[in-house]
Amino acid sequence: MRHISKVGLGVAGVAVLLFSQATAAHADVAAQGNDIVGIGSDTIQYAADFLADGDYQGNPGFNAAGGRVFNFDATGDASGKLTAGATVVLRGGNFPVTRPNGSGGGLTYLTQTDTGAVHKVQFVRSSRKPTKAEDDRAVANGWGGLRCYQLGLDGLKIAVSKTVASNAGTAGISTADLKKIYSSPPQITTWGQVTGYNGPNPGATIVPILPPATSGTEQFFIAQIGLTEAQLRTTAEGLVRAEEHDASVIQSNANAIAPFSTARLVMIHNGYFNAGAAQDPITLLSGGSAFDVTRPVYFIVRNSEINTSWNKALFAPNGFLSQSFLAQPLIEDSAGFTYQYADAGLCHTA
Known part of the structure; x- marks a missing residue:
């Protein structure tokens, strides 16, 4: 898919500029x-x-x-x-x-x-x-x-499903606990092991999701929680790799968590990806000790x-x-x- 614009704004020094996005x-x-x-x-x-x-x-x-x-x-x-x-x-x-x-x-x-x-x-x-x-x-x-x-x-928080009832509870997940979830070997694997957990299913297994290793979001996030690529939980240990800020891999899984851009959630809420129809398939954990950072x-x-x-x-x-x-x-x-x-x-x- 590509987009070509011909809207002129008269900024000096440049001729016709177009931004395009490509598929095949x-x-x-x-x-x-x-x-x-x-x-x-x-x-x-x-x-x-x-x-x-x-x-x-x-x-x-x-x-x-x-x-x-x-x-x-x-x-x-x-x-x-x-x-x-x-x-x-x-x-x-x-x-x-x-x-x-x-x-x-x-x-x-x-x-x-x-x-x-x-x-x-x-x-x-x-x-x-x-x-x-x-x-x-x-x-x-x-x-x-x-x-x-x-x-x-841009803000970065932890996303959980809103389409189905998440098992995450409302207390959020701290930076210290995220390190234990995403590290290898994982020190936290179920919801009941999360500090201050108040959700409905403490025995359910958390499904941690991360973007590809080339992602700036992935690199920023793991640095924020105190891990390197070499210290990360592996896919054999239950880590899921998916495209960053893709709500579809979170919204139908009651146990999924992933770092998520607050800016991208604005676009999702505004209906950009759903032909203008407002939608809220995920929610971002906030408050208390929940992971919540801002990045340029x-x-x-x-x-x-x-x-x-x-x-x-x-x-x-x-x-x-x-x-x-x-x-x-x-x-x-x-x-x-x-x-x-x-x-x-x-x-x-x-």
């Missing part, structure tokens, strides 16, 4: 020449779509003079469900590649694969800062590091390209993203994030 590679309009290509995070892919094409509430997106921007979603499904093995042609005249899924997938492609003289990708959507290793690769590639432009803030989300570019005309018009200060009267309705009202623009400069984690 042979069916897509391919990026050419000076077109601008973005990949990466599932969490913020819709915010990027809305920024260009406008949103489902009638707010116009960005379209000006000069080149086109293609925003390829993390999976081949427009509702954000996992499409295993999905491929995409990132730029015309090239072979299809496995679709870079997640912040980690996008940053890996940018810094390890797209290193030739002619780049296929210009920006990565990311729900976390680059790691030092990713930034070091950008430096080694001659780009002077990675530049981060913050578009807003970013567009990331090569620092060597911050003075290009496309970056100045789109991401840099005084560009479209920085103008709240244009960007805030798209990012906050429709995509669900708290709009908070910042040029975060050269950034990476320790």
